[in-house]
Amino acid sequence: MAKTEHHEPTVAVRLDYADRPAALPEIIAAVASAGGTLRTLSTVRRWNDEAGVALVEVELEVSGLSETDVTTMLAAVPSLRGCRLTQALDKVFGKRLIVVGGGAQIAQAVLGAVSEADRHNLRGEKISVDTIPLVGEANLAAAVRAVADLDRARALLLAGSIMGGEITKAVRELQAVGIPVISLNMVGSVPDVADLVVTDPVQAGTMAVMGIADTAKFDFARQKGRRY
Amino acid sequence: MAKTEHHEPTVAVRLDYADRPAALPEIIAAVASAGGTLRTLSTVRRWNDEAGVALVEVELEVSGLSETDVTTMLAAVPSLRGCRLTQALDKVFGKRLIVVGGGAQIAQAVLGAVSEADRHNLRGEKISVDTIPLVGEANLAAAVRAVADLDRARALLLAGSIMGGEITKAVRELQAVGIPVISLNMVGSVPDVADLVVTDPVQAGTMAVMGIADTAKFDFARQKGRRY
Numbered sequence: 001m002a003k004t005e006h007h008e009p010t011v012a013v014r015l016d017y018a019d020r021p022a023a024l025p026e027i028i029a030a031v032a033s034a035g036g037t038l039r040t041l042s043t044v045r046r047w048n049d050e051a052g053v054a055l056v057e058v059e060l061e062v063s064g065l066s067e068t069d070v071t072t073m074l075a076a077v078p079s080l081r082g083c084r085l086t087q088a089l090d091k092v093f094g095k096r097l098i099v100v101g102g103g104a105q106i107a108q109a110v111l112g113a114v115s116e117a118d119r120h121n122l123r124g125e126k127i128s129v130d131t132i133p134l135v136g137e138a139n140l141a142a143a144v145r146a147v148a149d150l151d152r153a154r155a156l157l158l159a160g161s162i163m164g165g166e167i168t169k170a171v172r173e174l175q176a177v178g179i180p181v182i183s184l185n186m187v188g189s190v191p192d193v194a195d196l197v198v199t200d201p202v203q204a205g206t207m208a209v210m211g212i213a214d215t216a217k218f219d220f221a222r223q224k225g226r227r228y
Numbered sequence: 229m230a231k232t233e234h235h236e237p238t239v240a241v242r243l244d245y246a247d248r249p250a251a252l253p254e255i256i257a258a259v260a261s262a263g264g265t266l267r268t269l270s271t272v273r274r275w276n277d278e279a280g281v282a283l284v285e286v287e288l289e290v291s292g293l294s295e296t297d298v299t300t301m302l303a304a305v306p307s308l309r310g311c312r313l314t315q316a317l318d319k320v321f322g323k324r325l326i327v328v329g330g331g332a333q334i335a336q337a338v339l340g341a342v343s344e345a346d347r348h349n350l351r352g353e354k355i356s357v358d359t360i361p362l363v364g365e366a367n368l369a370a371a372v373r374a375v376a377d378l379d380r381a382r383a384l385l386l387a388g389s390i391m392g393g394e395i396t397k398a399v400r401e402l403q404a405v406g407i408p409v410i411s412l413n414m415v416g417s418v419p420d421v422a423d424l425v426v427t428d429p430v431q432a433g434t435m436a437v438m439g440i441a442d443t444a445k446f447d448f449a450r451q452k453g454r455r456y
Contacts, residue, residue: 103346118331
């Protein structure tokens with residue numbers, strides 16, 4: 001299945017509203033009637049002292065609407081207490097390399113990944129390196145699967161010493177939705193299904209970021225099955 | 229303002245639907261009429277070949293509804309092509325320490341942060357360490373501000389060598405929404421306003437994670453103004 005990167009104009013807003021169940025449907029209906037499409041919504045904060053106020057960050061596709069159109073339209077919604085333009089998270093934090101594995105190995109992978117991301121971010125891209133150290137087949141498989149639900153995640157690097165079984169199954173599922181998986185040269189069946197296997201964790205981090213950067217001549221598809 | 233961590237039961241689902249502007253409002257209205265509250269929504273993928281199908285991950289607060297109630301209710305929505313339970317991102321990736329600064333210094337901070345997160349994740353918590361290397365006052369200030377829009381972000385570590393001006397202003401704004409900021413011992417006014425200043429980046433990463441972990445006896449509020 002071909003994956004499309006969407007490039008329609010996006011407006012990002014922070015909204016404060018009275019936290020009642022009908023509030024968000026009101027807001028979203030207002031967006032839709034103005035011709036906008038909701039793409040992301042995060043409830044980032046909830047205050048208890050003002051009889052329940054929630055703060056969400058929303059991102060809307062708005063072809064034909066200016067930022068002013070959007071804030072004016074939203075200001076008319078009854079539940080709304082406040083509305084402020086903010087930056088779309090893609091513009092600030094960009095594409096994400098996710099790194100999952102053991103603490104020490106993640107740290108080495110990050111040495112490479114963050115250094116490479118710095119080189120690309122200095123030239124106008126935005127690439128983040130997001131990590132979580134986990135132990136155990138169930139936890140690792142759950143994290144691999146959940147990468148499919150992470151906004152802006154573009155590749156996964158598995159930085160461990162032994163991974164197989166349910167984790168390998170999860171890797172295949174993730175690859176099926178278009179996210180490449182890089183693996184260290186480790187025990188277990190994950191390296192057999194990975195898009196790329198790299199022994200040195202610093203190089204693995206570096207290559208993983210190169211693979212997702214616009215400005216690098218590195219293509220995971222051409223590396224499939226290779227081991228370094 | 230007191231910040232409340234919400235603990236209501238959450239159901240997370242992956243939805244595939246025909247990507248028309250009316251689709252999401254339909255889905256959200258169905259959620260609301262069943263008594264659920266939408267808390268997060270991420271458009272994680274959009275396919276071009278099936279005449280426009282979008283895949284979103286949504287998380288709903290559903291006191292009184294079972295997972296089966298939710299999937300049954302959603303399956304009845306016309307635009308929906310598929311609906312599958314998934315894990316709430318908070319359960320998989322947990323609380324986030326955000327690390328922003330220079331590539332080399334982020335890498336050292338992550339050595340400490342990921343090692344400390346590993347210790348807590350081994351004991352049942354979930355803590356992620358999410359990083360982005362950036363250069364320039366405007367980029368850094370934008371990233372500091374945008375941390376307020378990141379779901380599950382609990383603290384920010386600024387791992388650089390010189391930060392002040394607009395970045396310091398952004399730090400104050402972030403602290404005002406309840407997110408503590410740890411800083412390395414660097415040039416500029418950011419250390420003067422930080423919740424905690426730590427000279428060794430490995431220790432800074434370690435302390436930052438300790439501060440957000442449930443199972444550590446470390447309180448940023450008691451460290452305010454301290455330098456290590």
